[in-house]
Amino acid sequence: MPEESKGQPGCSKWMNATGPDGEIVLSSRVRLARNIREVPFPYLASDSQADDVTRQIRQTSSELQDEMGEMRFFPIKNIPPLERQVLVEKHLISPLLIKEPHNSAVLLRSDEAVSVMVNEEDHLRIQCLLPGLQLEQGLAEANRYDDLLEEKLAYAYDEQWGYLTACPTNVGTGLRASVMVHLPALVLTKQINRVLSAIAQVGLAVRGLYGEGSEVVGNLVQISNQITLGQSEDEIVRNLYGVSRQIVEQEAQARQILLNEGRDRIADRVNRAFGVLSHARLMSSQEAMQLLSDVRLGIDLGLIEEVSGNILKELMVLLRPACLQMEAGRELDSLDRNRERAGLIRKRLESHYQ
Amino acid sequence: MPEESKGQPGCSKWMNATGPDGEIVLSSRVRLARNIREVPFPYLASDSQADDVTRQIRQTSSELQDEMGEMRFFPIKNIPPLERQVLVEKHLISPLLIKEPHNSAVLLRSDEAVSVMVNEEDHLRIQCLLPGLQLEQGLAEANRYDDLLEEKLAYAYDEQWGYLTACPTNVGTGLRASVMVHLPALVLTKQINRVLSAIAQVGLAVRGLYGEGSEVVGNLVQISNQITLGQSEDEIVRNLYGVSRQIVEQEAQARQILLNEGRDRIADRVNRAFGVLSHARLMSSQEAMQLLSDVRLGIDLGLIEEVSGNILKELMVLLRPACLQMEAGRELDSLDRNRERAGLIRKRLESHYQ
Numbered sequence: 162m163p164e165e166s167k168g169q170p171g172c173s174k175w176m177n178a179t180g181p182d183g184e185i186v187l188s189s190r191v192r193l194a195r196n197i198r199e200v201p202f203p204y205l206a207s208d209s210q211a212d213d214v215t216r217q218i219r220q221t222s223s224e225l226q227d228e229m230g231e232m233r234f235f236p237i238k239n240i241p242p243l244e245r246q247v248l249v250e251k252h253l254i255s256p257l258l259i260k261e262p263h264n265s266a267v268l269l270r271s272d273e274a275v276s277v278m279v280n281e282e283d284h285l286r287i288q289c290l291l292p293g294l295q296l297e298q299g300l301a302e303a304n305r306y307d308d309l310l311e312e313k314l315a316y317a318y319d320e321q322w323g324y325l326t327a328c329p330t331n332v333g334t335g336l337r338a339s340v341m342v343h344l345p346a347l348v349l350t351k352q353i354n355r356v357l358s359a360i361a362q363v364g365l366a367v368r369g370l371y372g373e374g375s376e377v378v379g380n381l382v383q384i385s386n387q388i389t390l391g392q393s394e395d396e397i398v399r400n401l402y403g404v405s406r407q408i409v410e411q412e413a414q415a416r417q418i419l420l421n422e423g424r425d426r427i428a429d430r431v432n433r434a435f436g437v438l439s440h441a442r443l444m445s446s447q448e449a450m451q452l453l454s455d456v457r458l459g460i461d462l463g464l465i466e467e468v469s470g471n472i473l474k475e476l477m478v479l480l481r482p483a484c485l486q487m488e489a490g491r492e493l494d495s496l497d498r499n500r501e502r503a504g505l506i507r508k509r510l511e512s513h514y515q
Numbered sequence: 516m517p518e519e520s521k522g523q524p525g526c527s528k529w530m531n532a533t534g535p536d537g538e539i540v541l542s543s544r545v546r547l548a549r550n551i552r553e554v555p556f557p558y559l560a561s562d563s564q565a566d567d568v569t570r571q572i573r574q575t576s577s578e579l580q581d582e583m584g585e586m587r588f589f590p591i592k593n594i595p596p597l598e599r600q601v602l603v604e605k606h607l608i609s610p611l612l613i614k615e616p617h618n619s620a621v622l623l624r625s626d627e628a629v630s631v632m633v634n635e636e637d638h639l640r641i642q643c644l645l646p647g648l649q650l651e652q653g654l655a656e657a658n659r660y661d662d663l664l665e666e667k668l669a670y671a672y673d674e675q676w677g678y679l680t681a682c683p684t685n686v687g688t689g690l691r692a693s694v695m696v697h698l699p700a701l702v703l704t705k706q707i708n709r710v711l712s713a714i715a716q717v718g719l720a721v722r723g724l725y726g727e728g729s730e731v732v733g734n735l736v737q738i739s740n741q742i743t744l745g746q747s748e749d750e751i752v753r754n755l756y757g758v759s760r761q762i763v764e765q766e767a768q769a770r771q772i773l774l775n776e777g778r779d780r781i782a783d784r785v786n787r788a789f790g791v792l793s794h795a796r797l798m799s800s801q802e803a804m805q806l807l808s809d810v811r812l813g814i815d816l817g818l819i820e821e822v823s824g825n826i827l828k829e830l831m832v833l834l835r836p837a838c839l840q841m842e843a844g845r846e847l848d849s850l851d852r853n854r855e856r857a858g859l860i861r862k863r864l865e866s867h868y869q
Contacts, residue, residue, distance in 0.1 A: 425854060429796035436794030442783035500779060 180293015211264035246483030333390030379450030431459025534647015600837030687744030733804030785813025
């Protein structure tokens with residue numbers, strides 16, 4: 162947030178660092194849903210009950226300062242609306258959290274790898290977001306914060322059902338683990354539908370970039386567990402990890418096929434994408450994502466050398482409407498955004514050149 | 516030709532110099548058809564008659580050395596086939612001249628602004644090719660060579676009909692004057708069909724880049740007189756000049772409209788074209804022409820500053836199959852050509868940058 166206040170959206174750790182299998186798995190996310198015992202879930206709570214929860218978490222986080230590291234507490238209502246949207250675009254909070262900003266809040270670690278949403282669908286949503294395929298590390302980190310908070314807070318927990326949550330699909334572990342994968346070669350070799358339906362058949366959910374119902378753009382897919390009950394946290398994470406590794410293998414093979422069967426054609430494609438990105442004067446979000454996906458593929462295949470692979474992760478966030486308007490320092494209509502977006506891409510690509 | 520022999524097609528004067536109205540009129544061409552009295556036209560002449568014509572012209576040109584400037588005489592059969600094709604691509608000779616290479620020849624000035632074809636459709640075709648709108652200058656130059664040759668050669672001339680030619684459409688003045696115009700804004704503003712049919716209505720012919728029947732690519736159009744009889748040379752040239760000036764005005768207005776009504780959109784278009792040209796790895800001839808047309812428009816409108824406007828004229832020739840193969844130093848199949856073409860474009864654009 163301090164960075165946002167300077168009018169320049171900064172990068173979260175997941176955006177500008179790399180991790181294991183980072184060429185294909187852009188990020189891993191683990192979140193735990195928790196609620197306070199004997200307080201109605203947020204959608205049923207009165208204002209004063211919800212305020213009470215917020216106050217309690219703020220208090221707790223300040224008591225746990227030493228153990229939690231550099232965390233800051235922000236009531237959503239104190240964050241200017243545009244900056245709230247920036248947090249959503251960076252995947253640090255959900256759109257739901259800012260929909261009713263009266264009693265909601267977020268606790269955010271300075272590297273933005275850990276965030277705790279307060280009064281979203283549940284009283285607490287502890288989230289860890291890491292670069293690359295780091296589901297176990299994400300779970301460990303989320304668990305550490307969960308354990309710290311549990312020492313101070315009385316969680317709603319049932320011996321038989323486990324953690325109780327506002328929505329029954331989260332009951333049990335309250336765990337949702339997900340990976341964001343970049344699958345351009347499976348798309349280009351027309352294997353993507355087969356792969357995605359296989360994923361659905363093993364009980365995992367496949368979504369676009371910005372959660373349920375969002376379109377798949379830029380060959381980016383989010384894969385997450387659907388089941389939270391009847392499996393341990395470790396099992397859930399191990400299962401998703403295993404599937405992710407298989408997807409990584411399949412995408413890697415497809416990339417090899419592209420190189421073997423038409424190196425010129427794929428080199429042409431990715432370099433054209435780079436040429437358009439670095440020279441266009443107007444650019445829609447959707448086109449930018451497709452071209453950035455191509456450029457990232459080119460970088461991964463060694464066909465484009467001047468640019469860092471993180472350009473995709475950085476720009477897929479920084480080109481979103483709120484980030485763009487923050488960068489421009491003013492409200493932008495759709496045509497303005499297309500102009501600013503093209504300008505920002507050129508600037509970023511130039512600075513990457515140097 | 517000396518340059519071709521080094522395996523690097525060089526530029527003719529019309530390609531790398533500019534002339535009046537040079538932003539829209541790329542080149543002006545004037546050619547005079549002449550025949551030797553009492554010798555059958557080439558398509559009826561015996562081998563020995565045709566050889567005799569060639570010998571006579573060679574002799575004459577060597578006697579006129581001082582007056583004609585630095586001219587060189589090349590029997591077509593002595594030119595390697597690929598280099599013959601290069602001369603066609605540079606518009607210095609016609610495809611017909613190299614179709615039957617036994618007795619044909621070309622007399623070529625060192626700046627390649629003047630060429631005299633021997634035993635094409637007629638015994639002599641004196642051609643002057645200049646950058647920009649320079650029809651009168653072209654006519655004066657062609658006339659100068661015509662007068663010099665006429666002093667030594669007995670032309671087939673009839674008091675009533677004028678100069679006699681193999682094809683009746685050339686009888687009289689034997690003059691064909693043409694301009695090559697670049698009309699991207701008339702195309703983009705959808706006025707091109709109206710303008711071209713108006714040109715046809717005043718008795719001028721409209722053609723694509725490589726003569727009759729060739730497709731219009733890269734928004735380039737050749738406009739020439741159809742009538743050679745009943746008008747003086749000056750009238751023919753003055754008429755084509757007047758129409759060319761009107762087209763220049765209309766294209767200039769259309770360019771202003773593009774700037775006024777959507778500067779961002781046109782800037783986006785031309786810069787994208789530049790981005791693709793400077794990064795693609797495979798490029799068809801047709802796509803290259805369209806993108807070069809866009810880039811040239813961008814240069815003319817001041818929206819692209821790093822590159823010289825002559826890039827269009829140079830590359831529209833140097834990217835043709837024979838020039839490409841000369842540059843590569845080997846025969847190329849279609850895919851190879853697309854690769855070499857993309858490479859040559861990148862190289863040229865880089866050298867223009869510096």
